[in-house]
């Protein structure tokens with residue numbers, strides 16, 4: 001078992017993703033975690049959310065208090081303070097290009113010359129984010145799946161200007177974290193990287209089906225939960241279809257089902273945001289009627305089930 005990473009990590013933006021990454025670095029890393037967010041309720045937000053991510057035990061609040069007393073977690077009043085002694089600066093700010101471009105210029109001014117820059121963005125490539133930076137080679141996309149303190153996938157996406165050593169550093173960091181995270185290097189920048197392209201392709205088709213009253217939101221979810229969900233938890237699509245071809249494997253699968261698959265692909269239509277048919281309203285209304293609004297209990301239930309699935313996956 002290798003030693004946990006000792007790098008100090010600065011987290012810029014402590015919303016859904018940032019506070020989850022704080023839990024991950026605090027639980028499995030050995031360095032200091034400095035956090036900065038412009039939200040006025042940062043301290044209360046940390047006190048209310050972070051304990052539950054750090055531990056399932058009743059004394060989770062005491063664990064947080066100890067981390068702060070020990071100086072492992074430092075709530076900072078400025079970006080400069082958070083970045084000053086950080087070896088890794090990870091942003092989880094708003095998903096808009098203006099914020100991403102501006103924040104890296106500010107970070108460059110405050111960070112050590114040796115610090116590594118990671119963006120948690122869902123789909124804005126480092127080449128877009130780094131346009132105003134002095135040294136774009138320092139920036140790397142390190143894209144998590146929500147919540148990163150539980151979900152293992154980390155998509156590492158360099159821009160053409162990213163120093164290849166940044167990729168190796170990030171991969172090594174998550175390999176050594178000992179948290180069971182699975183870093184995957186994406187070879188070329190493409191909008192949404194890979195996980196989200198696949199997820200959003202499914203979302204587009206699911207939205208098409210609901211928009212055209214072919215099936216309800218709740219039944220789409222039931223179909224996924226009763227089939228693809230469990231299947232993809234144990235085997236990804238290519239391995240699953242390789243098995244689907246029987247002993248002749250995926251070649252037989254493609255030969256036998258190619259015509260049917262092509263017919264489905266040819267029948268699929270685009271779904272456009274703001275197209276006027278108000279499919280977004282239909283999807284949102286059905287989702288809210290089916291599940292109510294997400295609350296702490298629902299998040300806790302999700303996390304507990306995810307942990308159980310991942311424990312099974314790792315056996």
Ligand SMILES: NC(=O)C1=CN([C@@H]2O[C@H](COP(=O)(O)OP(=O)(O)OC[C@H]3O[C@@H](n4cnc5c(N)ncnc54)[C@H](O)[C@@H]3O)[C@@H](O)[C@H]2O)C=CC1
Pocket residue numbers: 012013014015016017018036037038039091092093094095096120121122123143144145146
């Ligand atoms: N929510 C999700 O499921 C996932 C989100 N991401 C990405 O992570 C990033 C953050 O997303 P969320 O955590 O969901 O957003 P969020 O809205 O929950 O959090 C964003 C945080 O940034 C803070 N912020 C705004 N301006 C700031 C500034 N100038 N300096 C410091 N902090 C500032 C806000 O106060 C807020 O707490 C986005 O780029 C998103 O695409 C990536 C994977 C999954």
Ligand SMILES: O=C(O)[C@@H](O)C(=O)[C@H](O)[C@@H](O)CO
Pocket residue numbers: 121122123144145146147195196199
């Ligand atoms: O699905 C996830 O957790 C991530 O891949 C994302 O980036 C999210 O889809 C995010 O874009 C919105 O939740």
